[in-house]
Amino acid sequence: MSQTKPNLETKRHAAPHSSGGAATRALILGGTGEARRFAARIAGDPRIDAIISLAGRTSEPLEQSLPARVGGFGGVQGLIHYLEDERIDKVVDATHPFAARMSSNARQACAALNIPLIALSRAPWSPLDDDRWIDAADNAAAVAALGAAPRRVFLTTGRLGLADFLLTPQHFYLIRTIDRPPPADLPPHHELILDRGPFTVESELSLMRDAHIDVIVSKNSGGGATYAKIAAARELRIEVVMIAPPRREDVETVHDIEQALAFLLERRAA
Numbered sequence: 001m002s003q004t005k006p007n008l009e010t011k012r013h014a015a016p017h018s019s020g021g022a023a024t025r026a027l028i029l030g031g032t033g034e035a036r037r038f039a040a041r042i043a044g045d046p047r048i049d050a051i052i053s054l055a056g057r058t059s060e061p062l063e064q065s066l067p068a069r070v071g072g073f074g075g076v077q078g079l080i081h082y083l084e085d086e087r088i089d090k091v092v093d094a095t096h097p098f099a100a101r102m103s104s105n106a107r108q109a110c111a112a113l114n115i116p117l118i119a120l121s122r123a124p125w126s127p128l129d130d131d132r133w134i135d136a137a138d139n140a141a142a143v144a145a146l147g148a149a150p151r152r153v154f155l156t157t158g159r160l161g162l163a164d165f166l167l168t169p170q171h172f173y174l175i176r177t178i179d180r181p182p183p184a185d186l187p188p189h190h191e192l193i194l195d196r197g198p199f200t201v202e203s204e205l206s207l208m209r210d211a212h213i214d215v216i217v218s219k220n221s222g223g224g225a226t227y228a229k230i231a232a233a234r235e236l237r238i239e240v241v242m243i244a245p246p247r248r249e250d251v252e253t254v255h256d257i258e259q260a261l262a263f264l265l266e267r268r269a270a
């Protein structure tokens, strides 16, 4: 178990708040399909009293099955205050694999308060035989992997971090995001598609064929929701610059919502 950071103001709990027959107070850190499915799974369960937290990044967030709070907590210290004020017993970090800051904050705040924490996340994708992946550690490596010669790039890494691709303005970028990015972040040669998906392999194939795409840049986000473009790239035999997820810190991770549910119910059964 991680130690309390010395510079954090904390009130340490001897044990999680859970007591007797009361429902487990759970905080679900969301913003993903997994978090929504998990929320739907536990909504209405009398053994669990849960709230889902969203960063508030998308202008029209999807409806949630649980009561939702929206917006940052104010760093580790803000999260510590929130966990205490709301008397949270357990936290499920179901944020996106690339939401590294929130995951790190959750790890530190839960460690400081001795609150059990689990990560619910998708397993990353692995290349199949016909895939032509170029591994990239981050956006900077992905930019470099595109090379000097102009290419037609399908850029699917999301709204944040688009500005990194301003360094290589020689390429044409087909950019797909949920919300409109700031104009200053958009490279000179681009076409913008605002869409949330889910997408089918057929629709991805025709999109890429019509735009004469010869390389995709993608985060290795795992899961099924955005995999169609990867399957389409395989069919078209085009390269995918695949950005690896940041390494998660030392937190138990499950890929299945039933395991996350078991985690929330653990102490009651004990």
Ligand SMILES: NC(=O)c1ccc[n+]([C@@H]2O[C@H](COP(=O)([O-])OP(=O)(O)OC[C@H]3O[C@@H](n4cnc5c(N)ncnc54)[C@H](OP(=O)(O)O)[C@@H]3O)[C@@H](O)[C@H]2O)c1
Binding pocket: 029, 030, 031, 032, 053, 054, 055, 057, 070, 071, 072, 073, 074, 075, 076, 078, 079, 094, 095, 096, 098, 099, 100, 101, 102, 103, 105, 157, 158, 160, 219
């Ligand atoms: N990164 C991606 O590729 C990606 C893709 C799809 C969905 N998402 C979702 O979008 C959200 C933001 O992603 P990000 O990459 O900007 O995260 P991040 O860099 O890890 O987080 C930045 C800050 O946003 C706030 N935040 C993030 N997730 C939050 C949540 N669930 N509830 C309340 N505050 C949250 C926190 O602010 P404070 O420090 O003030 O608490 C956090 O420090 C996440 O919830 C994630 O699940 C991200």
